[in-house]
Amino acid sequence: MTPDEKKQQVAQAALEHVVEDTVIGVGTGSTANHFIDALASIKHKIEGTVASSEATAQRLKSHHIPVFELNAVAEISVYIDGADEANRHLHLTKGGGGALTREKIVAAVSKRFVCVADDSKLVDVLGKFPLPIEVIPMARSYVAREIVKLGGKPIWRENFVTDNGNEILDVHSLNIVDPVGLESELNHITGVVTNGLFARRPADLLMLGSDKGILTFD
Secondary structure, X not given: OOHHHHHHHHHHHHHHHOOOOOEXXXXXXXXXXXXXXXXXXXXXXXXXXXXXXXXXXXHHHHOOOOEOOHHHOOOEOOEEEOOOEEOOOOOEEOOOOOOHHHHHHHHHHEOOEEEEEEHHHEOOOEOOOOEEEEEOHHXXXXXXXXXXXXXXXXXXXXXXXXXXXXXXXXXXXXXXXXHHHHHHHHHOOOOEEEEOEEOOOOOOEEEEEEOOEEEEEO
């Protein structure tokens, strides 16, 4: 199977975790897009969605799936999103598409977080994929200098602005053996909005598409 076929496979399987007659959260990225396309087949079974990005909202609306603002929703039953990296402890690296802050907010509100990806995303140690960090624009250089002190090599994602009007630093050369600790440490740097480590609030279930079928970790 190709990576895209694995993503389609796991996106379809994720429909089993959609809670009927509730509002669900929907992530951003290639696997999330496959999930949105699959969700269209059962859209009549849910109350609606909360989107983690403007791009996701547009794709949901193109399928005539209701999209609500998070402030108008009291509860989200389940959040379904992809990842750039995942380990067996359900810690994730996210934000390759630049939607990490809104993704983290929707995940925090959701009762359950189901992460869907292809099996190439499973790693023993996070860090090979550059860690995205959303920063306030005026603080970009300062934050970069602080990250260098931590052993990272930050690269400004030029010509990219998040849905929140901020910028992204992609941090290379990190060997993330303590995802929870590093997530907190990075978030304490003044000027950081948030970083792409989902460790303090990890996934509740990791589903991976593979040649052997769906692999699950919980």
